[in-house]
Amino acid sequence: MTAPRTPKIPYGGDYNPEQWPAGTWDDDHRLFTRARVDTLTVGVFSWSLTQPAPDTYDFTVLDRVLDRAAAEHRQVCLATGTAALPPWLAKRHPEVNRTDFEGRRHRYGQRHNFCPSSPAYRAHATAMASRLAERYAGHPALLAWHVNNEYGGACYCDLCAEAFRAWLRDRHGTLDALNDAWWTTFWSHRYTDWDQIEPPNALTEHWRGPDHTAFQGITLDYHRFTTDALLGCFRAEKEALRAHDPDTPVTTNFMGMFRPLDYHRWAPHLDFASWDSYPPLDAPPTWPALAHDLVRGLKDGAPFWLMEQTPSTTACRDVNPLRRPGELRLATFQAIAHGADAALYVQMRASRGACETYHGAVIGHAGRDDTRVFREVAEPGAELEALGDAALGARTPARTALLFDWDSWWALEISDGPSRLVRYRDVVHAYYRAAREVGADVDVVPQTADLTPYEVVLAPVLYMIKGDLATRLEAVAARGGTVLTTFLSGRVDAHDRAFLTDVPGPLAGLMGVRVDEWDARPPEVTQTVTLGGLRTHARLVFEIVLPRGAEPVGTYGAEPVGTYGAEPVGTYGAEPVGTYGAEPVGTYGADFYAGTPAVTRHRHRDGEAWYVATALDQPGVDWVVRRILTRHDLLGPYAGHPAVETANRVTPDGRRLLFLLNHAAEPAGLTAHTTATDLLTGERIERHDPLTLDPLGVAVLRIQ
Secondary structure (H helix, E strand, C coil): CCCCCCCCCCEEEECCHHHCCHHHHHHHHHHHHHCCCCEEEECCCCHHHHCCECCECCCHHHHHHHHHHHHCCCEEEEECCCCCCCHHHHHHCHHHECECCCCCECCCCCCCCECCCCHHHHHHHHHHHHHHHHHHCCCCCEEEEECCCCCCCCCCCHHHHHHHHHHHHHHHCCHHHHHHHHCCCHHHCCCCCHHHCCCCCCCCCECCCCCCECCHHHHHHHHHHHHHHHHHHHHHHHHHHHHHCCCCCEECEECCCCCCCCHHHHHHHCCCCEEECCCCCCCCCHHHHHHHHHHHHHCCCCCEEEEECCCCCCCCCCCCCCCCCCHHHHHHHHHHHCCEEEEEECCCECCCCCCCCCCCCCECCCCCCCCHHHHHHHHHHHHHHHHCCCCCCCECCCCEEEECCHHHHHHHHCCCCCCCCCCHHHHHHHHHHHHHCCCCCEEEECCCCCCCCCCEEEECCCCECCCCHHHHHHHHHHCCCEEEEECCCCCECCCCCECCCCECHHHHHHHCCCEEEEEECCCCCEEEEEECCEEEEEEEEEEEECCCCCCECCCCCCCCCCEECCEECCCCCCCCCCECCCEEEEEECCCCCCCCEEEEEEEECCEEEEEECEEECHHHHHHHHHHHHHHCCCCCCCCCCCCEEEEEEECCCCCEEEEEEECCCCCEEEECCCCEEECCCCCEECCCCEEEECCCCEEEEEEC
């Protein structure tokens, strides 16, 4: 099953009419019509309203909300409402409340406060989902099911400890396998009974917080367990919905690059992916673009839904800046350019009380329609209405892939060396940004993805190597493609154990290098790296790279180089996996390793493999990535305009759409590189015509 079928891109957002008297609803719908709002997400936090007592269900308000939406010809994404417990459930079953990292059992309060291993929570949540589906399946307003909301958080209670032990038995099979995976001969940790295993937290393996653990293996597995435990809650609710409604698509809203949960493990269980975009303060436009592409990649490139974004400000941060004029429209079309088939907001009407009183809303507390924010919501609403189905179902024809791996993210940032200052997302974003700012479309994919469609594979900080990935990366280069990886790649297997071979482990033959030593320094310590005629800077980690002529790197025999669960991840035959033949492209400028390679390129059959041994600054990353993309003729037509973002989508009938987004506060003067029609203005553009984008301007060009 895929995303809902609609005649246009759904437009609207999170609506909570239960917070206001019914008379306000008339004003709401009048304003929704003016803003071209056609889709409402309802019931997200309605559990205590629809089930005020254990044996009492009351759907009176929800009935009126859906019936009114249908009467107004609006469609509804109906939530199960199970993200926040009703007070009676926490009082009746205290075990549904989470136990935190410090071992404290919480009392009732906040949201996302449930234990995923609690049978009482699971029973009541699935019962609610079942009742909703039984009542509203087939309702004329129902468009999609929205399970829970922004899953996240971990619990460390006794119920989770028991569930963790069962999860470990299923994953590792035997205690001998578990002890080997976690390397428990270190510090006398060898387990002789499953009941001896405790969740890793501040009272057991951790000090100085969640990222400081004595045993990376157990902490890594608890991250995986938490992902699966919460996924189990989602799957149980989805199953309850499906028992009464086999046809309506089901989703839950993700949070982009959200470290606690591995969304790749969730993806097969969603009918369509959706996410909530709230970029960090002052983030460059490539930051939300990376998250859009990550979410698109969860379902093999299928379009996703932008389930939430703010129309003006966020809430709950120390500082909540306002979106400037034009930024909302630009952000909306950026999402569509990267694969969104829906654009929704939080919230439709501002909350009168509690912690989101000052969160942005389409309709403010005064209920006016003459505000700048309302006008700026209405503008793309009208444009999307005029656009119709022109972009629906369109896919991105990328020839560049970027590998994104939650296991590597977790393992890298819980490691005690060589530097805790390396942040996975920052390094990945630097390489993504370099590709996007010169116009390359990028698919963000997991380690397991099919790499055959791609000419370039960017794999920065690929800390953990799983399965047959190394072999598949070699195949990319062998057929003429280019593979890039960086420092702190190829370090550990699926259990976070170091490979017993030269760094970068299974990637050594492809990269043509050997790393025996690495230096880590505080962030204020930098040194120059010379790349051709460019003097760039590097910091944090400096790996000392040894290219070695044609000397074989050795063999990996016929034994597995690691296991994933009880299965071997693969063997490397009995022949040399390659030779150390990398050539220096950039060199260090200081310390005892001055003049040694910092960036190398290795010719591998018909292709190339690049190794970047240090954290280059953005100009350095840009230089490397541009060289690689140039080799494959992957620079976009406006590569000389870094503030102009381009993105391509191809519709199901084969038409190509080129999105142009000007992120600068000044007009962008371009020259049309092909004949096209701007779908937002209807203007026909001939090749070589001047093409001007307004400040924060957007064009959607259908290529003729």
